[in-house]
Amino acid sequence: MSANGAGGAADGAGGLAAAISGRGAVGHSGGMPGWEAVIGLEVHCELSTETKLFCGCRNRFGDEPNTSICPVCLGLPGSLPVLNSRAVELAMRIGAALHCEVRPSVFHRKNYFYPDMPKDYQISQYDEPINVGGYLELPDGASVGIVRAHLEEDTGKTTHVGEGGRIAEAEYSLVDYNRAGVPLVEIVSEPDIRSSAQARMYVGELRAVLIATGASDGRMEEGSLRVDANISVRRSGDQELGTRCEVKNLNSLRSLARAVDFEIERQRHVLESGGIVAQETRHWNEATSKTTSLRSKEEAFDYRYFQEPDLVPVIPSEQWQSDVIAGMGPMPAERRIRLARALGAGDGEALDPALYDQVVTAVELGLDVLVLDAIQLGADPKTALSRSVNEIAANIASVSRLSAVSFERLVTLERSGKLSATQAKAVLSEMLARGGDPVQIAQEKGFEALESDQLADAVKDVIDSRPEEWKRFTAGDEKVVQFLVGQVMKATRGKADGKAVVAELERLLAISQAPRAEVQQS
Template identity: 60%
Template sequence: MSAAATGLPEGWGMVIGLEVHCELATETKLFCCCPNSFGDQPNANTCPTCLGLPGSLPVLNERAVELAMRVGRALACDVRRSVFARKNYFYPDQPKVYQVSQYDLPTNEHGHLDLPSGLRVGITRAHIEEDTGKLTHVGGGGRIHDASHSLVDYNRAGVPLVEIVSEADMRSSDQAREYVAELRSILLATGVSDAKMEEGSMRVDANVSVHREGEPWGTRCEIKNLNSLRSLGRAIDHEALRQIDLLDAGDTVRQETRHWDEASGRTGTLRVKEDADDYRYFPEPDLVPLEPSAEDIRRIDAALPVLPAARRAALAGAAGAPTIGAVAIAVERDLDTLALEAITAGADPARVLTHVEHNLAVEGAQRVSAAHLAALVQMETRGELTATQAKATLAEVVATGDDPAAIAKAKGYEAMGADALETLVDGVIAAHPGEWEQFRTGDDKAKGKLTGFFMGKVMQASKGQADGKAATALLRAKASA
């Protein structure tokens, strides 16, 4: 990875590992029958178990386990015998004052995620745990230490999570963003989570460290709770530069947990490693180990949808090589099947992907039939529609579901024949002899500049009916004649 791609000063590199917490889309919580839902009255969704009342016991939600295993298989993990463990710490966000998680025996281990750019990021583990309650600190700086009092909402306590831990395989904030975006698309495609970063159903912690090229990696810092791709990218870049500044000044980087302040665009210390808790993990005696059978895993695999990477590969295979960005967008918008079918029906791949990328980023785009899209692109290829007309026609197809040929006819779009176009172009040239002379004798730069001028005139004269591409070709042919 070159220094340029990281945005770091020459000679420096960064390494990033991510921990993503994702709420599972179950009806009920991980260990009780309370609804798993966001935005209700505080403490409405609670019971003795998720309030941790004395004598209450957890009963594992089988659906949550299934979804967690689905995440694991979608990330190519080994799904194995796992044991829940208690993570003990004193803080009021956990009503039991321990969190039930998994420790040395997680459900999913040793997977990977292939990104659209081709980078493969290792997945260390994806384990099941319960979410904590939500604290609101009143008065002071919004932290428990200086608050006058704190309010606690246990609706979120006991909501099932998977925590997906990556290997430190990313070398730039762009790669980290790409990883999170790809992970999110998998969580959505598999129906495991709604993965809404802004609502906190998907939260990212980033571990960042830097080095001078050729030297070992430095001490890492963890940035907690990044809740948008933008914050993730900014926080990582800021943190890497902060560490480089420290090292440049001869200081050392302390291992610590930091938070990202979106407003100031800076990270700040949450706690340093020295006072990190000893969580005293031990196996949760109130639950029995999970022992998925080979049959369970087969069933999970059989129910997995085709994943984004495979969908991208299929579309890219049909569309040809230089379309990676457009292909990724098509899959992201769930329009890859439409594109693939239109291409299979004989439509020009590049034009299909252009429409998907630029003209179908709209509500209802998924209702467009492949036959209609193929027909539209073919009309365009045959010169019966200009690019502008095709765009307008497609908008009508989305809105009405009508046949594109009928729409084009109703709008009065018709092909401007080659002869008519040539007559029109000749007329424009004749009317602007000075510009034509500059165009004809000018270099590429001048030609490029004047193309815009002539095309404007051609479109004006044709009232938008001319095919811009054909007209440009005609101009260039006449200039070199």
């Protein structure tokens, strides 16, 4: 299936996003003429439930080892699983966000032995998953098909002890079952992705969607999102897919991109030199920046799937489904469009790409609602967006201290020139640190914007006291501008707005040069 095929249903929204963003979809990365990469991603997402998938143990990262365990998640003889309804709801939300069909589903047992799996089988959804057939629209307007998004349980955590901490060199391993039984949704994409940049964008967007649904905290560094990549290459124009390799251990967006690039290059090299790509699982090694074949014991995988007899089918009623979806906010794609429109996009008008990047960032960080609310209250859209993706983003954890009302006030103070940009940033920083009203904070800090004549006086004073620099400035030396602005700032103790100073300097320059111009003209 191709990106175009899967994107059929998404053309409307995707096309709009593309129009708003002012760019086409991310194309193939260059450097590989004659070849095409085909990438499908499997993303495991830990659900943000209070408890595990089949028992009442807490689903929490970072607990003391083996303190969040019970007979069920420890697989003790006689224990039985009972499904967490919240996990089903979150799975349905993910399905809805990815435009999947929610279906009646059953659980199967996937049978294989591994010490981190307490029952030596994993309860997972096999041929009757809860969500099938959707798509995810990327910010660049491309659309990636979703095969399925199903529920399953996580395994425990194994620590390999010995040199290097890796399996191959380990002397022994230690297992902590706190994570065993944590609910996961595995999201399997169609092989619609064509480059590392697009893979990265897909996971970034998926992460935003998962956070927006409330299903996940999206923390890759804590393993809340884990990515496996199926990668193959083929000659451009070939219809058949090449042999794929599955790459594991991709713990960040960065390693995903690097691993995909490495693997594409490796496979191309194998094929170009007449070799055959072996279908295998490969491990991404961050330290060596290489993927290596897992020297797993030769054992044909035969998971002996069969329906989990300890659980019963899940057949969500229409009512439940619509209740669950009703509780969901808008997804990032929709939010980007909304914010872009507030900035003047739409009806064929594209945003400036740099501005659109700020829109994407604001949505990614969840600051779009704040910005939109501030705009609604009368804030200047661009200033509000700029402050949000710069100053607020730098202190994102404190955003809850900021109300839309006070944010609007701040933006308007700045916009109206009552505060210089520098002062506005300082006030915003204070608002994030301890909350409060911008006017009050500005007063406390002694910030009063200079009246325009005060500013003009200050600039005049500087010019008079620095004839040398003024001369250079009038001669067109741009390097001296910063010096002069700095001198004005110093003289006004930071109250002057930089831009206003520059404007005044330029006004004076124009005045000083005007007579000459007239002379030349005549």
